[in-house]
Amino acid sequence: MPDRILGVLGGMGPLASAEFMRQLTLLTPAARDQDHVPAVLWSDPRVPDRTAARQGTGPDPLLALLRGIRGLEAAGCGAIAIPCNTAHGWIDGMRAATALPILHIVDAAAEALRAAGIPPGPIGVMGTAATLAMGLFQDGLQAGGWEVSVPTEAEMARLVTPGIALVKANRVAESHAPLAEAAQALAARGARAVVLGCTEIPLGIAAGPAQPFPVIDTIQALALASIRWAQGERG
Template identity: 45%
Template sequence: MDGSSPATQVIGILGGMGPAATADFYTKLVALTPGRRDQEHLKTVIWSDPTVPDRTEALLGRGPDPTPWLLNGCRVLREAGATLIAIPCNTAHAFVPRISDRAGLPIVHMIGEVAQHLTRRGPSLRTAGLLATTGTVRAGLYQECLARVGIDVLLPDRTSQANEVMTGILAVKAGKRSDAVGEPLARAAHRLTDRGAQVIIGGCTEIPLGLPPQAIPVPLIDPAVVLARALVRRSGAR
């Protein structure tokens, strides 16, 4: 933004899933906005409702449907003046088809943005490894979006998914930041790169909080960064 053409979008962040990931996402959005002073940054409203029922439990048929909570959040953001909605939670994207018609605002689709981002890395990228919640994996969100751009998704086996990926994600949600978090995630990532993954998608917003990029031998894609860049582009603050 050059100061003469202020951004007209008001970013609505449907957050709280989890709250640490929401804070991290807003931090990244601010850092990636090229403002030199406060007044060049983006107007943003954040609804952070950590009481939204667990998305993975719902997708596995073991818990309540979070759709009403998500629709309530969209209403709050709309009434607060947001002009578009970003959801910094991968698993919640499984519910986007249920809310998009009723949200009243465009939803910038994080996983669709990741697919577009990966195509920009060039045609030699054919295989991406996915670290995500069991809910995201079962819902097939990345598999579907990446298939459309010709990229295969490699998944952890059942044991690694349960004992390494979910253990790491839940440890981040519980506020742990030690090696106890990063090591199981790094082991799961290495199993995927050994099988040919050319990038690792940190497909749960908690994963980049627990897994340092230097712990794996290929690029770590952070969907939160990809989404933040997409918002900056769309808002005209570039």
């Protein structure tokens, strides 16, 4: 029976966190309840908006993130997964404040790219404006030889940013068209795969027809990394 408890720092957004818990369950080889991964989900949607903070128009989320980490530590968790790509912009501050390993979502995405057989070369990454401006994927995927291209500013303003906001407002079906259009634009410019590098985006992309090119779902990638950790791999 598994005895490592996964801490999930979530609520950013809450629908992505719920989907993370669903994938964590469905991707675990299990024949009964007791085979599944014990986990505590700290779903705090009140964490200040990460993109607004990075753009200097809102309060810093670090204190709220650290409050969640304290809660997960107190609950006995042995590692932390954060199903919000943008929050990883504060990972240095979080790592400085806890001895628990944090399973980095960009490392999980790199592992998913490898598992999907995506060779070094051009790929696309969609994410919040803050995630892309901080270069989280550009930096994290460089070592694997992937060359990251991102949506244009016009595509961000017209498609990606509104698409993410629609998911956070429970308007998932409506988010599909703009998010799919942005992914297709990256593929048309040569991306061999598109990383859905904001955990709202896979929800929108899944709400319509499948894309005719590989997409990397960072919710699923982080769930798989979490299951590997729960099964005994070092975090």
